[in-house]
Amino acid sequence: MKNIKQLERWAWLLDNSIRIPGTSIKMGLDSLIGLIPGIGDITGGALSSYILLQAVNTGVSPIVIARMAVNIVLDTLIGMIPLVGDIFDISFKANLRNIELMTSYFNSPQEAVKRNTISIVIISISLISALVIIVWITIKIFVWLLNAVN
16 A cells, blocks of 8 residues: 555554653654543544545455444543543554554455454454443342332
């Protein structure tokens, strides 16, 4: 892919371009923008979507695209949690991860699809399990409240 260097530069800018003074920790514009309450993490997610769009345009497999999207959604949603989200955003580096996924796909498409299919299955099972547990707890609380009222 001829513009992978441009995408690598974009990912670096978003995830690693700023060294926190007095440390070896690096963050990027995504983390900096994410400090703005309300719109910062959503804006960062939108900027991260550029890499995803380029992956779609270059024919990356839909399963790898799905894994990349999970990285962006995870980075955006957890990033919205005050303080914890900011620390997560600095350490997770979704854009650099997505560049690695693209590069891995271009180097070995079948292996990348296989690996990412397993990841998506595990993520899906985890989300469904969490949802089932939340629904179960909600029903238990509702039944408890009904019994307490009666």
